[in-house]
Amino acid sequence: MSTREIFDGRIESAVLLLPTVLVSLVFLYYPAVRAFRTSLFDSSFGRQEVFVGVENYVTLLTDSGYHTNVLLSILFAVCVVVGVMVFSLYITFLIHEVDHGQTLYLISAIWPYALPPAVGALVFLFMVHPTLGVLTGPVELLGFDVDWFNNGRQAFVVVALAAIWKQIGYNVIFMIASMNSIPDTLTETANIDGVSRLRRLVSVYAPIMSPTLFFLVIINTIYAFFGTFAFVDLLTGGGPSNATNILIFDLYREGFSYFNFGLASTKSVLLFLVVGILMYIQFRLTDEHSHYGA
Amino acid sequence: MTRIQLQDLRKEFDDVTAVDGIDLTIEDGEFLVIVGPSGCGKSTTLRLLAGLEHATDGRIRMNDRDVTGIEPKNRNIAMVFQNYALYPHMTGRRNISFGMKSAGEFTDREIEKRVDQASETLDIADLLDRKPQAMSGGERQRVALGRAIVRDPDAFLMDEPLSNLDAKLRIQMRAELTKLHSELGTTTVYVTHDQTEAMTLGERVVVMEDGRIMQVDTPQVLYDFPEHRFVAEFIGDPAMNMIDVSLETGSAVHDAFRLPLPTGGAYSEEWTEANRAAVLGIRPEDLYLAKERPNLGQTTFTATVDVTEPLGDSLLLHCSVGESKFKMEAEPRATIEPADEIEVMYDPARLHLFDPETGECRYHSEQSTASLERIENTPEP
């Protein structure tokens, strides 16, 4: 109907955009392009770079171990994204439902977000270390054998849980605002109709919050792929048997432990492609299930 | 269908008393309208009925069952909100069926049957597959109604369901609501701040102010025999003129005129004391231009026209007489202009006197016995 575009000055707008664009170009795009260039070289610590063309790509794409890592990372991302969203949505919902102490609950729920990932990982280790963990004893009392240094599946779960735990805060921050902006009359209608709490959350709130949820899916996906390095590094070192060797850790180790920059760059380009494709799929999916309008 | 009784109902919020001791019986199948200015506690009353608020005090009974502490979903009522409260992400059909599905008391087939039935009643079959944002305001309102009727509740509660619609649509929906009610016969409590809506829809109308009930009556009785200055001014558009007068035996005296008051039952001795101050109430349509009704030949007085407003079907005159201002209606095509002096006549049967302090009505020039009779004669709701 009406427009917000009230200014015309092209030069002005260029000036306004310049800092962001410039910083993006210089410090984000240019290094990324350089990384792409490096991926075509055999380049390792302090040694002469040798142009090898696509050899690094060929190496990785034919390496079944790497394939496993890709699948593992995607699985990990799915678990983390779903876990974070479900848990955050539920806890946000519960807090939304109570009258007293909302703020206290909220602050409590979001604090891990303020914690640096490395510390988060360390603190989490205190909880669940197979022999030293505070919670290990109680969990084992329940008849569950905590053995994630040897058991790949458990290790995967532990790293995912840590990653989820750390990211809840960020999600709750966005979800609570979104949930609070849902008109009360919808809640009241649902209550009069006898719609159960859970059903209200799933069938009423979640769809209405979909723009926020979609934003969070994107952010969480990026987090799951790029922001979870510290948990793997500190908890499992990618093991056991590569069970937690997700791409970002693998790439980091390739670059900064093994100092194979060529291969590491290739891995980063491939990681970028994987994430890019996933994003594309996500956008397509949400386009189809397009929102209900403003 | 349900008979609903409110007994000394009150609701206090932290610092305000929103509902201040209400006693009211809503008859089975009745269409009751609650009207009043903003903040008078209409919505709160309705929400108490729905169970969305907890009464601070008092009881609510439905069919003699005490539901005061019962949860909304167990009261078997349906509510329609001003903003429709449709789920934006669901189609019309899902919006209508969602509540039933949740309740889980209905089979899928039954749900489908009822939705179809409701959509036929409301003529919304073609809206069922659209989402709310693809519907106009009126269509949304209709879907919201569909959602309410489909569950066949004991009572409908509606909180200003039409006030988000534009004028034309509001009139149309008003008629549809009346029709719907006559078809379904479900007890309905309808909240509005619009007196026209109250008058046209309500079998009985409750006028509220400040959390209290000022009067409950059929629309025409409210209009003709307001028991309180507040009701008199609230009901009727343009509002009843209120002119400060002093009373002398048998007359209301104003600087500029002296109106004889027809004798009759309804005013007490003390009101005949000389020089007692009172407020004279006359509705704009009970004032005439003397020249338009030459044959009535009654007391007249002279006033000055301040502003004229053509309303199409009449010409609204804003006039002054002495210190007092009043409004009156003239023939639509009368050629009257501001500053004209006019000769004004009134309908002696339609005078009211109010206590200037309490606002209570002390006198209707039409015999109160007659009026009472009329009240009793009004068709059963």
Added chain:
Amino acid sequence: MTRIQLQDLRKEFDDVTAVDGIDLTIEDGEFLVIVGPSGCGKSTTLRLLAGLEHATDGRIRMNDRDVTGIEPKNRNIAMVFQNYALYPHMTGRRNISFGMKSAGEFTDREIEKRVDQASETLDIADLLDRKPQAMSGGERQRVALGRAIVRDPDAFLMDEPLSNLDAKLRIQMRAELTKLHSELGTTTVYVTHDQTEAMTLGERVVVMEDGRIMQVDTPQVLYDFPEHRFVAEFIGDPAMNMIDVSLETGSAVHDAFRLPLPTGGAYSEEWTEANRAAVLGIRPEDLYLAKERPNLGQTTFTATVDVTEPLGDSLLLHCSVGESKFKMEAEPRATIEPADEIEVMYDPARLHLFDPETGECRYHSEQSTASLERIENTPEP
């Protein structure tokens, strides 16, 4: 003060033509109201005037200066929006002075003087130090008006400025707007979809539909001599009754009645052809119960009452005659009930005939010469 001319103005959005070739002259100091249903292009027209949209075609002149391509700020107009558009973080005073400060043409003292003056005019002195969220709807609207008048613009443009207010407040603000306009005398273009607002505020009213102007006239002329079925139905509440009839020489024939049409200037030969279909328009208030006006002794017909709506000052009857439905007004205290048979009489001077295909008006029973005369006699705006 300004004379504004729109010449063949059009505005196309991607897929819709919002304004479809408008020619209109707004006289200096006039209060012009644009009315029409939702989506008819009212706002777009106003926004073209303001310079917020760029015309696809056509010209806009203010005082003979072509402003079609001029920036809004250089048109010296002020606009008032439906949602007030007050800056939420600024006090009333800053809201009012902000635009002037931005323009930079005024000294601080002058600004202060003007703000005080405007706040006196609008009686908002005590709002100046509050922020919008501490004001009621009406108060906000007043501050928004203050912001508009303080700059002493050549023209005010108002887009449904009252529609966020509740009914009572709307009526009050309406009166204030009239007063304000008579004090300031600034050319004003006012958009509304509410016909009552249009009728009471406008010196002239533009009725639009589908991006076109259907009629421009004074309110009463619009009401009495609608040039199009659309206008007839849009103006007036309840709307004009439209009954399908067929024409015979000098009469409109319906299954259930036959109305003689007073002869007069306004209908052409072909309309007298036998059996030609037409739509007969009669306003509800031009129909009477025969028993209420026994002395008129005219043609009557019999109808059945479907629904009665007490409006307080009248009783609205929804009636059927044969296949046709119509509404009429009866005395408020008439004891008429649904299913009653009534004898209906009409005012022969107030009949209209419309072309069933084009909707154009073919006939007013009052002589068109007389009507034209009346138009000329209406007081100068």
Added chain:
Amino acid sequence: LGSDGSNTQFSPIADELTVWHAMGGTNGETLDQIGADFEAETGTAVNMEFQDSYENVLTNTLAAFDSGNVSDMLQVDSLFAQQVLDTGRVEPVANILPDDFETDDFLDNVAEFFTVDGELASLPFNNSNAIMYINRDAFEAAGLDPDDPPTTLAEVRSASEQLVDQDVTQFGITWPNHVWFVETWYAFEGELLTDAENGHAGEPSEFNTPEAVYDLYEWWKGMADDGLYTNPGIEAWGEATSLFIEQESAMLLTSTASVSGLIADSENFEVDAAPYPSISDTRVGPVIGGASFYVPAGLPDDRYDEIGQLLEYMAEPEVQTEWHKGSGYYPITKSSVESLEAEGWFEENPMYRVALNQLQNGDADNPATKRALLGPARNVQTTIQDKSVDIINSDEIDSEIESLKQEVEATLGDYY
């Protein structure tokens, strides 16, 4: 000066000498103190800059090579030695140290390891080897003789069984999953990790898996399966130590450098040090762990004079003694050992002696006791660590060991 391939002219970061190190905590403080003392003595200022980890020292060095502004000394984990050497951009310290510097003063095993191609490539500084710590109280409680701790894996097992069976501790033994322990086992057994004398004589390409390694892993797996050993996590030095301090495990394999810390933290029991348990009765000797200081090539000559002074200073007996006492790393020059003995340090602190003895008893001439010098050392390290877990979790030890061999060899092949 100048080595092959590099004629880059580097410039120092600052006027002061800059040393990039990875010593956090009190060790870092001790290092700062050494720097301050040096400044007091010579007037040359030193910035000891903590770089978080050995890996990050390398990362920063890499960037420094790129930018041209390099630190004057960098502390490099012995694991990364070959990688640093392979850059060709470091100057052997032999060329920088004053001519009168007595390289012979380094303990033989130390000198052996840090000498490459006949030259002292870097200045050894913080060195240690792996030993075993025991919980004397627990041993006694289990009826074991704390003065006769197990010396072979078999003995460790039987001691563990006794400890666990009698519920004295939950586990018998633990150690961080770090390649160093595997290396130490290889060395005691006299076995080379790779061909080419563990990389000291050419480019290695083969990973050796002698019988003893099968014995090692069978034992390891058996210990794990029977709950006698607990895995504290990959490179989990801290966790392993905590397990020991918390008396979850009565034996701990870890660095000699932990002595002082363990003594301080074991408030509730008496701790003792014992030699590293060997796979069999063969006890050739341990490998050296820890780090040494490298110096970039291509700095201005006068700079090298200052650096040489600092290097020399850091090898002085007093400094070494101070460092040893402050950190727990063992003294690496003969003269500092002598001075410590002279002051009766080892009598008062017999546990410090165990490590030194173990080192000195080792056969410095046997190439097996020279820690592997592999280009892709870190890569090989993580492979061995990861694979160790796989092996002990597998029922097919042989094939897992075979796959370990293949992976390591593949890594070697990629690098060379």
Added chain:
Amino acid sequence: MIEPIQYTKQRLASVKEQSTAETGFGSPVGVHLQIWLLVFLVVFPIFVALIVSTKPQGIVTSLSDLVPGTYAVENYREAIVDYNFARYMWNSFVMAVIIVVGKLIVSVCAAMAIVYYRVPYKNLVFLFILFTLMLPVPVRFIPLFQLINDLGWGNTLLAITVPYLASATSVFILRQHFLSIPTSIVETAKLDGVGPVKFLFSVLIPMSKGVLVGVSIIMFVYAWNQYLWPLVIIDSQANQVAQVGLSLLEGDVQGGQLSWSLVMAGSMLTLIPPLALMILFRKPLLETFSIQQK
């Protein structure tokens, strides 16, 4: 505009009040119990970390160890005084504040250009900015490193602030918020002939206070928790940030030093600023991030 919202909130509160009262929907006791459980799970680690920081050498291995030790003062003193932790915190703080302020300015400018200017290709520019989300740090690490050195920024404050100034999320969130400001207000400004600068400072910024504060908190947390990049680019210990300082506290682990308690004391210290900000500005943080339709 605002009144109804407040009113709605009151109303919401009253609905909730009753939902948790005797007869609320579902079981209110259950809701509180669930919140307690979930919030406990989220909060528990910090509790453990806090306890650890008061112990002599740290590590808490079972629930029965969860009693505060007596070394709190000692540990915190050691971290702050002996390890100069205050200094690192200050460095972090300076870095974070510069990043927040810079990012805010840069992002507001960009979002303003994107929303309020009628310029071609601005959606493309927006995409260009959003795309940077997918360029993970490790991918860019080495080239960025070289770039910073080429620029001669090594070891400077510039190096740890400027590359962060472009922020896709901030631009996105601000853009969403700007889009939610009623057009009529924007158009009023246009009618008044308000220029871009005045519009920015007198209209846009005052109307976005909440979001700006909220975004700032998020930026602050992000900047404060930066670890890898400062670690790599800052060589001088005195200029190092708190997150890197933490590893100094950790000691020479391989060399047998290990002080969980000191690390946790340091972690708790580093947690204070972001947590304090989150608590202090909880309102804007929790109320402003409702992502609406694009």
